[in-house]
Amino acid sequence: MTSLIPTPLKEVHVELGAEMGEFAGWEVASIYSNSIEESLAVRNDLGLFDVSHMGRIIVEGKNSQNFLDLIITKNVKKLERGKIIIPTAILNEKAGFVDDVSLFRLEKERFLIVCNAINRIKVINWLQSKSDEFGMEVLIDDITLETAMIAIQGRKIQRLSNLNYNINRESFISNISISGIPIKLISRSGWTGEDGFEIITDIDNGKRLWRKLLDDKIKPCGIIARDILRLEAGFLLYGNEISENINPIMARYWIFSLKKDNYIGKEVLEKILDEGVDEQRVGLIMKEKGAIPRHGNEIYSIKSKIGYITSGGYSPSLDRGIAMGYINSKHALLGSTVYVKIRDKLYEAKLTEPPFYKK
């Protein structure tokens, strides 16, 4: 076992009595009090998340724009300073996901990639090897371990007067201070289906900011609440819904552009669009209250197995079991009834289009 990387904000979580757990090689806060209450706080008020485990990688140099335009599935050349492409992806040659990422243009020749924790080293290696392969030199700087990242998410985001920045979605501002605490970057973004901000700071200021935001009565939320919220919002989790073997079309994850010039995976994407896909991602809402689908459960039509669950759980907002999974395209009939096998029993579910929860 390799040892876990503790989140740089660990001490503030321990102070709060959080239960620490493992996520993608990191030691993170799983639960502060109760993950149902934590997730409902975001839906009804505000929640605070430590998302420092996410990868933060700077790519810079005179080739950076043209290089990233070959790597990223959306148009990097059109990305203005202060704007974000979110979400987008890095695909492999077979159009499978290396990762889904967001791309920030910090300067003309300086970009920030925010990637999934589990893929940080893989993405860095991918960037390095493609830069060598294309003969396009760029400077790649992993700033993950020297920074902290905090998300504030929720329906009542307007109540925070100290965060009253006029930042549109898909935009960010750099080097400002919040209640006297200097931060590197604040963006209008998140992963909960609610409005909110994500903030990158150095580690000491991250701790100060966390404590300040707690004073503003924002409920701290652990990684389990974060997973509930992203499932309710229908967001895909790397390792569950997407992987190196899953392409954006079967995932029905429209994070690519076919209008731009070439990028890795584009030709294959066009071929897949022409030929169609054998299986695709769907949402499922369970009919019976107690039926809670989990990752790995099988999906059936009347008699035959037609798919499998990739993420499932209990939705506090719906008070029902919900799931995402892949099913045979012939059976991907939204609105139809299917069955999920849970502990050898079939439970009725309705095929639906995520998100499960709408603002």
Place this chain on the structure above:
Amino acid sequence: MSSTKNPIDRKYTKDHEWALREGDIVVVGITWYAQSKLKDIVFVDLPKVGKKVNKSEPVAVVESVKTASDVYSPLSGEIIEVNKELETSPELINKDPYNKGWIFKIKPSNLEKEWNELLDAKDYEKLIQ
């Protein structure tokens, strides 16, 4: 009231169930430790009344936000009652695991032998330390 203390009036299993004798029947639930690991219980799949079970056989399932966990019968016998309140308030197991959060009652078929095989509170404490 919820308590982290394991009452000495009952026996325990290494799978974190408790068993309390009430005349010739036995009440079964899961321990404070078990619910603290599961957290946020959202559903309990209760056994059918009348079901005959063997000792250590899975008879119920407790679903929390985190995971699903089997509940094993501490004794062989027949399920004679289940806690219907858990159908609408599964969180009773989190709030009061040793009283209102009981799961099922069993009429044991081999009580003399099997009761002595269960752990007392002191041995159970050692197990979870």
